[in-house]
Amino acid sequence: MRPLTLVEGGVTSLDRDDVDTDQIVPARFLQRVERTGYGKYLFHDWRGDGDVDLRPNPVLVAGANFGCGSSREHAAWAIEDFGFRVIIAPSFGDIFAGNALKVGLLPIRLERDACRAVVDAGTVRVDLPEQTVLASGRQWTFDIDPDSKHRLLNGLDDVAITLREHSDAITAFEARHDLLPLPDTTAL
Template sequence: MTPIEKVEGRAIPLGLKNVDTDVIIPAHWLKTTSRDGMGKGAFETLRADPGNLFDQPEYKGAPILIAGDNFGCGSSREHAAWAIGDLGIRVVIAPSYSDIFSGNAVKNGILPVVLPQSAIDRLMEVAQTDPIHVDLDTQTVTTPFQDRFAFEIDPFRKMCLLGGLDEIAITEKSDAAIRAHEDKIAKTQPWLQPAAQ
């Protein structure tokens, strides 16, 4: 997982409320177990409209998405986070998220920033013309116009995102302790060891 500390760039001003995981990635994209290429299906129904925000030149490759309340509601599909990540989005800013989506986002290297609706409204305005800067270390979202919005994040999630650590990488950090425990068990409880073949 790629670490996140600072993300700066244009933000897609989606702003829609109650965007569920079916909108983020339609069900017919769920037949794969690979993350590669999932961005093609991201927001497919919205992108079917020729004037959609996602395919406008000024938002191409935008690393930030600004959404409305209750983003990522609906089914618990991890594919939604895969699709957003494959689209190149590293940060989603919204007033609230589904708990499952928020967890899946962090596990897939996407920072879910929670800000009040007044901040979202201002960022939606700025996103029309200018970049937005998100700093995970200082937990702030800023604009070129001196706007500064502080956000909260669980310390464990922050550590994972700053370090680029998914669940496997976190476990691997304890490799020496795991090996020491296994060696101790092998010596003190040999009957638990598999029989030699």
């Protein structure tokens, strides 16, 4: 996971409320096992119909209740793979917000008027260490729990945390156990 500290750049607007995870990435594209490559499916149906024109900017500003619906982590993967680093909205689906943080996306809750002001500005600066959003000379603060902030600032996903905190125990376990080698699949 890439560390996230400052994000500056253009803003993409998706002015819709109640965007659920099936709209973010339709279920028919969830057959892949790898985490990458989902960006091309982001809002696939809306983009295909011409309902949404997504520009590759670092910040997505959306309507209320963004990421509601099922708990698919693929939705966060698709947004991150498309190139967004920050999502600003009045509110988020709880599970989606957690999934976003786990892949290195920063979900920021701001009032609807602040979201509109960021969109109108067209460019924005998000400062995670200071927990501020700056656009057109206006500034807003946002809340984030300390653990999520630490993980984002340092680029630590769950695997990195596990390795960091338990590498000695993992090494000791591997040394104590006679792990079988993987079978040779070259003849298949």
